[in-house]
Amino acid sequence: MPRNVESTAFSSALEVIGGVEPRIADAIRAELADQRQSLKLIASENYASPATLLAMGNWLSDKYAEGTIGRRFYAGCQNVDTVEALAAEHARELFGAAHAYVQPHSGIDANLVAFWAILADRVEAPALKRAQARHVNDLTEADWFALRRELGDQRMLGMSLDAGGHLTHGFRPNISGKMFDQRSYGTDPTTGLVDYDKVAEAAREFRPLVLVAGYSAYPRKVNFRIMREIADSVGATFMVDMAHFAGLVAGKVFTGDFDPVPHAHIVTTTTHKSLRGPRGGMVLCGPELADQVDRGCPMVLGGPLPHVMAAKAVALAEARRPDFADYARRIVDNAQALAEGLLRRGAKLVTGGTDNHLVLIDVTGYGLTGRQAEQALLDSGIVTNRNAVPQDPNGAWYTSGIRIGTPALTTRGLGLADMDATAELIHTVLSQTTAGTGPDGTASKAKYVLDPALADKVSRQATDLLANFPLYPHVDLT
Ligand code: PLP
Numbered sequence: 001m002p003r004n005v006e007s008t009a010f011s012s013a014l015e016v017i018g019g020v021e022p023r024i025a026d027a028i029r030a031e032l033a034d035q036r037q038s039l040k041l042i043a044s045e046n047y048a049s050p051a052t053l054l055a056m057g058n059w060l061s062d063k064y065a066e067g068t069i070g071r072r073f074y075a076g077c078q079n080v081d082t083v084e085a086l087a088a089e090h091a092r093e094l095f096g097a098a099h100a101y102v103q104p105h106s107g108i109d110a111n112l113v114a115f116w117a118i119l120a121d122r123v124e125a126p127a128l129k130r131a132q133a134r135h136v137n138d139l140t141e142a143d144w145f146a147l148r149r150e151l152g153d154q155r156m157l158g159m160s161l162d163a164g165g166h167l168t169h170g171f172r173p174n175i176s177g178k179m180f181d182q183r184s185y186g187t188d189p190t191t192g193l194v195d196y197d198k199v200a201e202a203a204r205e206f207r208p209l210v211l212v213a214g215y216s217a218y219p220r221k222v223n224f225r226i227m228r229e230i231a232d233s234v235g236a237t238f239m240v241d242m243a244h245f246a247g248l249v250a251g252k253v254f255t256g257d258f259d260p261v262p263h264a265h266i267v268t269t270t271t272h273k274s275l276r277g278p279r280g281g282m283v284l285c286g287p288e289l290a291d292q293v294d295r296g297c298p299m300v301l302g303g304p305l306p307h308v309m310a311a312k313a314v315a316l317a318e319a320r321r322p323d324f325a326d327y328a329r330r331i332v333d334n335a336q337a338l339a340e341g342l343l344r345r346g347a348k349l350v351t352g353g354t355d356n357h358l359v360l361i362d363v364t365g366y367g368l369t370g371r372q373a374e375q376a377l378l379d380s381g382i383v384t385n386r387n388a389v390p391q392d393p394n395g396a397w398y399t400s401g402i403r404i405g406t407p408a409l410t411t412r413g414l415g416l417a418d419m420d421a422t423a424e425l426i427h428t429v430l431s432q433t434t435a436g437t438g439p440d441g442t443a444s445k446a447k448y449v450l451d452p453a454l455a456d457k458v459s460r461q462a463t464d465l466l467a468n469f470p471l472y473p474h475v476d477l478t
Pocket residue numbers: 044105106107108109166168214215216241242243244270280281
């Protein structure tokens with residue numbers, strides 16, 4: 001491969017890094033090699049462009065910039081202002097939002113910013129107002145105590161975890177479950193779909209301050225117009241966490257009732273999943289919540305990461321190009337082809353298919369738990385993750401599902417025929433794996449039996465499939 005500018009950029013960077021700590025340079029090289037040879041079906045991962053990756057490795061990282069554009073707690077932030085303003089402008093234009101806050105370091109952080117903004121907007125809370133008027137480090141124990149007492153009773157209605165909701169939507173292991181009294185809505189046991197009448201009923205009974213839509217593992221579209229009507233009917237703030245499907249919104253695959261931006265009061269997202277940017281988060285909202293959202297740092301966020309905001313600007317600029325719409329369309333076409341390929345071979349899918357970028361296989365149809373299936377697939381060179389299915393009999397640790405997604409393979413260039421080949425590989429492994437037993441001979445939810453020769457064969461087939469679609473074809477580190 002002829003030497004080109006991307007090869008030079010990455011090779012030179014690795015040479016510089018290797019001059020200080022060669023083991024880190026080696027680990028970075030090894031990560032590229034691993035990613036090149038694995039069939040990555042993790043629905044929340046992708047491959048960012050070289051421009052996005054390179055935007056993160058530079059001097060912007062050295063700058064402290066607490067505050068917002070033009071109102072910083074540190075001097076000398078003029079270049080960070082430029083970067084943040086550009087990222088926010090691209091986000092507003094791409095999603096048609098009035099306001100964009102691009103500082104959150106991750107999706108969880110973006111949700112936390114949104115929750116505090118909603119609380120500050122909706123709750124008559126003198127202690128909260130006092131807290132916001134000061135730097136977070138200046139708050140006393142008494143301030144925090146008063147704050148907890150004021151905010152303790154607020155309610156959130158979100159999608160249940162086993163139906164595909166996210167931990168940050170009010171569940172106990174996350175701080176949102178301590179900030180809010182949470183109730184969740186599930187999906188219809190027969191169709192697996194969101195039952196809007198049931199959501200409305202739950203909202204009427206529970207009267208939440210916040211209604212949350214958005215998911216990590218629901219393979220269908222959500223009608224945000226109807227959800228907004230439900231929120232309005234009980235006076236709730238309607239928040240959508242589009243972390244998973246932001247790329248489909250950006251690429252105009254989800255439009256009208258399925259585009260959250262015109263319907264929600266506030267929208268949060270990650271930037272690294274289907275949107276294909278750097279690891280990070282973002283909040284979009286109307287003018288009513290903008291001031292509160294902009295208080296994210298230092299209220300709940302550490303200092304902004306200017307180098308990551310630069311990479312967000314680059315990725316968002318890429319997502320505004322016409323070819324991103326084509327990419328987004330192909331993500332969904334590929335997911336549907338993968339679902340059809342699996343169904344044809346007898347797999348059981350939650351909701352019977354997909355409208356988005358992900359497919360949820362119910363592996364109880366193969367006599368396996370999610371844990372067994374995940375490991376057997378990994379042994380065979382196929383990277384997925386286990387996930388609960390609705391009313392999961394195996395709980396959240398072992399689970400009964402495997403979640404697979406197409407954003408990463410679509411970035412590599414795989415198409416419909418390759419999805420059928422991928423379905424064949426997955427089905428071969430799952431149908432040839434059997435549940436194992438523990439040392440005392442009882443059924444195990446973790447152990448499994450898979451002929452290593454078969455795992456090797458599938459691994460080689462996966463590598464052959466990927467050989468037609470080189471990852472980062474212009475990056476040669478040799
Ligand atoms: N929200 C949803 C719906 C997600 O699926 C995820 C990630 O899995 C997050 C938020 C959290 O994102 P992050 O890992 O960037 O904090």
